[in-house]
Amino acid sequence: MEITQILVLGIFLSTILGLVFSNKSPSLIFALATMTLLLTGSLEVNQVLSNLNNRGLVILVLLLLVSIGVDKSRIMKTLARKLITANKTLSTLKVLGISYFSSAILNNTAVVATLTGPLTHNQHIAPSKLLIPLSYAAILGGTVTLVGTSTNLIVDSFLIEHGQPGFRFWDFTLYGLTAGLSCCLLIYLLQGMLPDLKPRANEFKNYIIEAKVVDSSPLIGKSIEENHLRNLPELFLVEIVRKKQLISPVHPDTVIQAGDKLIFSGNIERVDTLDHIPGLSFFADSNGLLRENLTEVIITNRAPIIGKSLKAVGFRSMFDAAVMGIRRDGEKLSGKLGEIKLKAGDFLLLATGADFKTRPYLNNNFFLLNELKVEKKLHGWQDIIAVGGFLSAISLAAFNVLSLELTLLFLLVILVLTRVVSSNELKRSLPTNLIIVIVGALSLSAALENTGTIALLTDWLQPILLGSSPFMVLIAVYLSTLVLTELVTNNAAAALMFPFAWGISTAMNLPIMPFALAVAFAASASFISPWGYQTNLLVFSAGEYRFKDFVRIGLPISAAFSTIILFMLKWQYGF
Structure with a gap:
């Protein structure tokens, strides 16, 4: 072996x-490894x-950027709000189904990030019963298409x-549907093995936020439960002010x-969730100020x-600002925002106008703390462009009308021009x-x-490889990748194992495709460790899980998924 x-x-x-x-x-x-190789x-x-121009890498980056607009769409917010019922x-079947099928075309990490909040703060089912199924279903859904997970695109880039x-x-698709749907059923059957944990107390600072039901609202005539107002991420409906009367607590059948x-x-950072509920207007909206x-x-x-209320002060005209929310440490606030008597030390979240910082009374009344960026609500036509454009781009590529990178690049330009996403985002x-x-x-x-180095290692392994059946070698490549993905994350495992899969297939004069698929599926099959896949990390903290x-639930899922994938590869490629 040479020194290099x-x-x-x-x-x-x-x-x-x-x-x-x-x-x-x-x-x-x-980065350190690359620098050392260069030195x-x-x-x-x-x-x-030249690796920066890799097609798989370009597609992956474009997918992640385009998904910003899709994640802001009303359809994703509405799905999240209506996911859990009594x-x-x-509810469990909906979590599994929506997570699985949406992850087949959307980035599965983005899907889990969007749905984790509503599941964590639902009022019906312990989040610990839902979050691992959410993550596992997203992982399984990501294996259905080329764009479902970054792992597939990384292996594609190596090919x-x-x-x-x-x-x-x-x-x-055939592998992902067969193994994925089978494992989703198994997840449902094994749900009883999941812990029943109470979610930890919220760590964010609680503001009270007022929203008025407008006369044309579709919420009218339906109960709180029917309108899914108890499943909002990090927001809780505490009371209703109706004709100067206070309804508190608010019951589901109200x-x-x-x-x-x-x-x-x-x-307050989740106020964008309320934005996507039709027929609500905020206290600040009547003042004509933007809330981004x-x-x-x-x-x-x-x-x-x-000692004065917002209405009595004439807050909008005095400060060129409108109050989105109020927080008072150590005291529970109640009633309409405009009628709450202000106290020293009250925190206010303000939607400000252009002249806010030039108003003469500003420093006498407030200490400025920080600025908060709130996600901008998409208009109806922007929703159509974000969701419809994404589905069109994926469809054109799926049926070989245009290349995937071209459709995604074209869509990204449209999203920027129509202000669905900004350059800063x-x-x-x-x-x-x-x-x-x-x-x-x-x-x-x-x-x-x-x-x-690869050729040398495969030469050393040649006697063992020649004495083994192709299927046993395929199993060895799969299991090596599977162990590695549980230890070092899915993307790293795929990247580190592919060169060896390529060398082994070349040495045995076998087609590379079954080995490439084995690496891709094994790198995605992270069900045992919370650190092997991004979606597991997201739910690990939110669900208060332990390793x-x-x-407990990941071992049987991993075994079932791996068995189905390996025997399907054996069946298709005749090993």
Whole structure:
């Protein structure tokens, strides 16, 4: 073994050890690995730069950016609000079904991030009974199509890098549907193994928010339960002001009437959820101010407005601002926002106008604390562009009318021009860490092959490989990837294992496709560890789970999924 091969193999093993045992981010570890390869001469700069143009990487980045607009759409907010009812069986099936099928075409991490809040704060079922099923169903749904998970796109990028045509959109579908739906049924049957935990207390600062039911609202004549007003993420309907009378507590069977003032308590950052409930107007809306940028202030102890209500002060005309919410530490507020008597130390969330910071009485009344960005509600036509455009882009690519990267790029331009997403949102959401991981993994793979390290290792394994059946070798590749994904995350596992899958298939003169599919499915099959997949990490904290909760239900799911996938590969490729 030459010195360069020893160096590259050492860097490869050090990368795995760093991912398993270090608390450093995968992007930093892969960046260090790439820099070391460059310094040792095992890799050239132009090879690293060329990896930035990888088709799979470009598609992945475009998908993540386009999903910003889809995630803001009314359809996603409405689905989340109507997901959970008092019927536990139906609610669980809806969680599994929506998570599974939406993850087949949307980024599954985005799906879980959108639905985690409503499930965590629902009033009917313990979140710990729902969040692991949500994550697992999203993982399974991601294996149905090329675009369902970043893992598939990473393996696709490696195929293209090695001169192969890459995956087609539907190459995963038969496997993903068969194994995925079978495992979703198993998740439902094993739900009793999940813990019944109470969610932890909310850590956000509770504001009270007022929303009026307008005369044309479709909420009128329906109960709180029927309008799904008890399933709002981090917001709780605490009382209703009706014709100067206070209804508190609010019962599920309370019927909404025109003119009702709904008083919510909770996280002001989730006010966009209320935006997507038709027929509600906010206290600040009547003042004609925009609410995308909110300013948090605290009332000083010598403020002239102390002891007066917002209406009595003439708040809008005095400060060119309208109050979105009020918070008072150590005291529960009640009633309409406009009639609450202000006190020193009260926190106000203000929708401000252009002249707010120039008003002469500002410093006498407030200390300015910070600005808060609230997601902008899409208009009806923007909703259509976001959701309809995404479905059209995926359909055109799925049926080979246009390339996927072209349709996504065209859609992203449209989303920016129609202001569904802003340039600032794109900058904030650019997946820099994921790009570094993929480029670093591609570079490490190139170094392993350029220096002949892969060829050398496969030569060493040649006697064992020749004495084994192709199916046993396929199982070994799958299980190695599966173990690695539970230890170092799905994307890293796919990137680190593909070069060996390529070398083994070449040495045995076997087609690469079954091995590529095995790596892709195994890298996604992270059901045992909460750290192996992004969706598991999202629900791990929200559900207050312990590691053993994942192991208990994840082992049978992993075994069932792996068995189905491996035997389907054996059946299709004749191993």
